[in-house]
Amino acid sequence: MPKMTMVQALNLALRQEMERDESVVVLGEDVGVDGGVFRVTDGLIQQFGETRVVDTPLAESGIVGMSIGMAVYGLKPVCEIQFSGFSYYTLHQMENHAARLRWRSQGRYGVPLVMRAPYGGGVRALEHHSESRETFWSHIPGIKMVIPSGPRNARALLVSAIRDPDPVVFYEPKALYRAFREEVPEEEEAMPLSRSLIAREGRDLTLIAYGAMMRPTLEAAEKLHSAHGVEAEVIDLLTLSPMDDSLLVASARKTGRVAVVHEAPRSFGPGAEIIARLVEKAFYHLEVPVARVTGYDVVIPLFSRETHYLPGVPRIVHAARQLLAA
Amino acid sequence: MPRTRIELADAIEYLSILDENGTLDRSLEPSIPAETLLRLHRTMLLARRFDERLLSLQRQGRIGTFPPIAGQEAAHLGAVAMLRPSDWIVPAFREMAADIWRGRPLESIIVYNNGFNEAGRIPADRNDMPISIPVGSQLLHAVGIAWAIKYRGQSDVAMTFFGDGATSQGDFHEALNFSGVFQVPAIFVCQNNQWAISIPRAKQTRSPTLAQKALAYGIAGIQVDGNDLLAVYAAADEAVQRARAGQGATLIECVTYRMAVHTTADDPKRYRTDAEVEEWRRKDPITRFQTYLAAKGLLAADAVAAEEAAVQAEIQAAVDRAEEQMKRLGDPLLMFEHAYAQMPAYLKEQREEFIRLRAETQEEK
Numbered sequence: 001m002p003k004m005t006m007v008q009a010l011n012l013a014l015r016q017e018m019e020r021d022e023s024v025v026v027l028g029e030d031v032g033v034d035g036g037v038f039r040v041t042d043g044l045i046q047q048f049g050e051t052r053v054v055d056t057p058l059a060e061s062g063i064v065g066m067s068i069g070m071a072v073y074g075l076k077p078v079c080e081i082q083f084s085g086f087s088y089y090t091l092h093q094m095e096n097h098a099a100r101l102r103w104r105s106q107g108r109y110g111v112p113l114v115m116r117a118p119y120g121g122g123v124r125a126l127e128h129h130s131e132s133r134e135t136f137w138s139h140i141p142g143i144k145m146v147i148p149s150g151p152r153n154a155r156a157l158l159v160s161a162i163r164d165p166d167p168v169v170f171y172e173p174k175a176l177y178r179a180f181r182e183e184v185p186e187e188e189e190a191m192p193l194s195r196s197l198i199a200r201e202g203r204d205l206t207l208i209a210y211g212a213m214m215r216p217t218l219e220a221a222e223k224l225h226s227a228h229g230v231e232a233e234v235i236d237l238l239t240l241s242p243m244d245d246s247l248l249v250a251s252a253r254k255t256g257r258v259a260v261v262h263e264a265p266r267s268f269g270p271g272a273e274i275i276a277r278l279v280e281k282a283f284y285h286l287e288v289p290v291a292r293v294t295g296y297d298v299v300i301p302l303f304s305r306e307t308h309y310l311p312g313v314p315r316i317v318h319a320a321r322q323l324l325a326a
Numbered sequence: 327m328p329r330t331r332i333e334l335a336d337a338i339e340y341l342s343i344l345d346e347n348g349t350l351d352r353s354l355e356p357s358i359p360a361e362t363l364l365r366l367h368r369t370m371l372l373a374r375r376f377d378e379r380l381l382s383l384q385r386q387g388r389i390g391t392f393p394p395i396a397g398q399e400a401a402h403l404g405a406v407a408m409l410r411p412s413d414w415i416v417p418a419f420r421e422m423a424a425d426i427w428r429g430r431p432l433e434s435i436i437v438y439n440n441g442f443n444e445a446g447r448i449p450a451d452r453n454d455m456p457i458s459i460p461v462g463s464q465l466l467h468a469v470g471i472a473w474a475i476k477y478r479g480q481s482d483v484a485m486t487f488f489g490d491g492a493t494s495q496g497d498f499h500e501a502l503n504f505s506g507v508f509q510v511p512a513i514f515v516c517q518n519n520q521w522a523i524s525i526p527r528a529k530q531t532r533s534p535t536l537a538q539k540a541l542a543y544g545i546a547g548i549q550v551d552g553n554d555l556l557a558v559y560a561a562a563d564e565a566v567q568r569a570r571a572g573q574g575a576t577l578i579e580c581v582t583y584r585m586a587v588h589t590t591a592d593d594p595k596r597y598r599t600d601a602e603v604e605e606w607r608r609k610d611p612i613t614r615f616q617t618y619l620a621a622k623g624l625l626a627a628d629a630v631a632a633e634e635a636a637v638q639a640e641i642q643a644a645v646d647r648a649e650e651q652m653k654r655l656g657d658p659l660l661m662f663e664h665a666y667a668q669m670p671a672y673l674k675e676q677r678e679e680f681i682r683l684r685a686e687t688q689e690e691k
Contacts, residue, residue: 059503062503064466067470068466069468069472072467073471075474097463097464101456103443103663104446105455107447107664108449109448242673245672
């Protein structure tokens with residue numbers, strides 16, 4: 001199996017889905033000739049031509065609004081928003097139309113679009129290039145919010161997102177674009193949406209994370225094991241909405257000690273929903289209050305101090321040890 | 327020569343064929359079959375009377391808030407009259423006459439305006455989008471549909487409707503710009519009815535016309551008398567032919583007037599004068615069209631009264647059917663449907679919770 005970066009794995013997913021289904025069309029700013037600013041769409045225009053790999057004018061609402069029309073007609077547009085910080089222009093099209101046309105037309109028009117956007121901090125970027133606003137999309141009924149955590153699941157989830165009949169916001173952890181390689185099979189591989197997975201089994205406590213935070217969370221689990229003899233179970237959410245809570249609940253019932261890790265600001269962040277589900281479904285199994293290891297309720301600072309904002313291994317280990325000490 | 331004049335190719339035309347007195351410019355008269363003309367007349371009349379009936383139903387509390395269309399019948403019907411069933415309509419929310427022309431049953435409009443999602447269903451044989459309330463947002467959908475039509479090598483068009491207020495929105499700019507860049511078969515029909523609730527046309531833009539905005543995007547644009555069905559038809563027909571021929575999009579500004587309230591929740595006396603409304607009443611689209619049909623020998627003197635009686639009977643029958651239908655509608659469980667293609671697990675749990683709570687809270691009522 002070839003080893004790939006997340007960028008290469010995403011590129012493979014796009015290429016194979018375009019080969020498989022000519023209703024799949026890629027569009028966005030700089031996705032064609034340039035191959036995308038992160039090169040996720042590299043080479044696609046050479047293989048599929050400019051009718052299927054469309055460089056659009058610089059207008060995010062336009063890109064998504066047009067994608068909605070394309071999807072209603074029966075195409076499968078995969079649009080790229082260059083940075084998630086610029087995706088808020090599209091919130092209005094996503095909330096008012098993409099998420100609702102199936103409902104508004106009572107089943108006649110689905111909107112099978114995918115909106116890809118790199119999100120998150122850790123790459124020493126400019127303002128508006130490091131935010132984690134996945135909550136915006138997760139709160140909208142009718143939209144699916146997916147965040148992969150590695151090359152292999154990024155590829156398999158993007159394949160499923162493209163084939164999904166509903167609009168999917170696909171946030172790509174840009175800090176992981178080239179951070180490491182994984183074996184990714186050349187042959188087709190898809191992973192179901194709305195399914196989380198156990199990334200590491202353990203009995204002593206549960207760490208719940210997703211996206212770029214999976215790396216420090218797994219590292220923290222390793223350190224908890226090697227330095228402290230603690231077995232942490234780590235759950236990778238993969239799809240934030242609609243959220244599959246079965247593994248979270250089962251794990252919380254088993255360990256009774258849970259920490260949620262995300263780089264999004266704490267208040268009203270994904271952790272709030274996760275903890276609410278645990279309160280609803282596993283309250284009597286919880287030994288201690290659930291901990292949140294998250295970004296703070298501030299704008300993520302410019303990069304000289306972003307590592308102080310982002311949850312890292314020490315904060316996760318510290319939170320885990322406090323849960324165990326309580 | 328550092329400072330020279332840039333020659334811009336186009337100027338904007340204004341088109342009027344049948345003036346407010348019913349006087350016809352024969353040289354511009356579009357060729358419309360007599361049967362279609364009569365159907366257009368019937369639909370104009372039906373839409374006007376139905377609008378009045380909806381208003382009275384609303385005042386009686388038998389339906390909810392709705393946006394009346396009176397005065398804009400020609401600007402709706404002239405635009406859609408030459409479309410094929412396979413063409414796409416992407417409406418805003420005040421295009422009821424176009425909707426009726428495209429085959430929407432009157433009772434569906436009543437049931438929808440009484441708050442039943444069921445009536446939002448679009449049947450499989452109509453390529454029309456449901457109404458779109460956020461102003462201007464739907465133009466981009468028409469561009470996407472038109473892009474897809476072109477991608478699939480079809481000759482259909484996507485026609486979208488919006489008001490003068492929508493031209494101030496960013497999505498208007500983005501849609502027209504995209505349509506020009508991608509040269510897609512889209513037709514932008516602006517219902518310039520002079521008022522966006524209380525904001526007059528002059529406060530939306532300093533541009534003397536809305537049609538001229540087309541020039542900036544490199545697409546065709548024309549301003550027409552929107553109360554002149556023949557002018558709207560001629561401009562739309564030209565735009566449709568241009569689109570089908572692969573020559574790109576058109577912006578049509580229909581200069582018309584919203585004779586009634588913005589919605590039934592609005593009081594226009596706060597922002598405009600009766601004198602202004604009366605002035606536009608003289609430009610009514612229906613009376614001049616009747617003059618035209620009479621002059622062509624298509625509408626006998628007593629035919630209008632007969633048509634009036636026929637549309638009133640049709641409306642009454644629709645009201646009866648709607649009220650009968652609504653007795654059977656309203657299952658609250660419908661609210662859980664169509665959020666996603668397949669209901670997610672947690673939503674199923676919420677649906678179960680709703681069923682349980684409905685039973686358990688009976689005694690609290």
